[in-house]
Amino acid sequence: MPTKHLYQYDSYQKTFKAKITAINGVEIVLDQTIFHPETGGVAHDTGILKIGGLEYKVLNVKLDYATGDIIHVLDTQPKAELGWEVEGEIDWPRRYRLMRLHTAAHILAAIMYKDYHALITGGQVDVEDAKMDFNIPTMDRSIFEDAINKANEAVERNLPVKIYFLKREEALKIPGIVKLAEKMPPEVEELRIVEIEGLDIQADGGPHVKSTGEVGKIKLIKVQNKGKDKRRAYFTVE
Template sequence: MTELVYQGDSYLKEYMATIKAIKGSRVFLDKTIFHPRSGGVENDTGYMVFNEGMVRVVNVYYDKESGDVAHEVDNASLLPQPGSSVKLVLDWERRYRLMRLHTAAHILSAIMYTNYNALITGGNITPEYGYDDYSLTEFTREIFEEAVKKANEVVARNIEVKIYWLPREEALRIPGVVKLASKMPPEVEKLRIVEIPGVDIQADGGPHVKSTGEIGVIKLLRVENKGKNKKRLYFSVEP
């Protein structure tokens, strides 16, 4: 399986990798800094650069056939043969927006759970905005306005975002992580933990910023009543 290098360092903008296989427009690598669409966070895009030129990476996802990370490119015929090295180059502006919004979503979800016992039932993060669905019976804009206000107070404290790995058994003993971690396949022996001390802790595989201050200002865009126990919050970050 492809090594997800970004899980150790989400700030890598370029990286050398080796082509393992090419299947149609799908490219499989030994390592990658491209985040595949997962966990409600959209995929990275960018380029693969080699001696003869470059191709654009237009989509990244977990391949249904192999379970490995597939990098979909715009012109696979230009690529060198498997075994060759390519330089991976991220669309950094897109990635950094996703990181800021992703960490903001963690803060918002923690506040909604702590203050209103509301769990996330769905969501999506794009470079432009994110949304999350919460298991709320009551629907008032004031609830979300207060949550965003509290979230921005956390952002202003510039708290370090800690990322580390724990053995599965140890992670399962942490309140708040259990629900997510218990869904992991039994063969997953270690879980990647994302912790904002005093605010949130959960098992998570996506890219995040190093400190809450990097988020900027969280903006409430709109709220929607999507039905019983499903209230949707749309948000963005500025600048």
């Protein structure tokens, strides 16, 4: 069985227990985890794992796309065996900031899609800031300024952010469920849906806040023209 992705059910869970299913040097796989891997354009979690009375730092987290397992990369090779129980804790300030920026990215994507018919052609959510590319015809800073202003209005309305699962066939019938220009959701039976009430609905696998009010003020840092279909905006949250 692949790793159970606990963060997809509760983004606010900070600690957990699990059992070791694989060890390869400094890399360890568990039967379940709250650690979010570097995937979907969102940076990975960090934190600690306690194994056999010793504490190890989790420096990186990766997803094995072939198996669905989540690989925790530790600071040193653990003294452990298969089946051992571990306790884990994520770096919560890092996770929470990623959640705020990730939800901010969904708000911005929804407004760009609705008002400018723009799809996402690239992006990355890191701890300090985020960047997103859109396929708008020409580079125009005023478009992004307008979208950021509208995004902050959505933040002020404190809209609920709902997470649930739908059958893939049912989910893909929803208009605008996919806002990526060149990528469809994974070939799985059920899709995880992130809905910002009255504003947006997307298939998405990463952690989010519970309401837009938690995002804070969204600030446009700069814009860049990275070529055709790549009009880039850098932004952060305060």
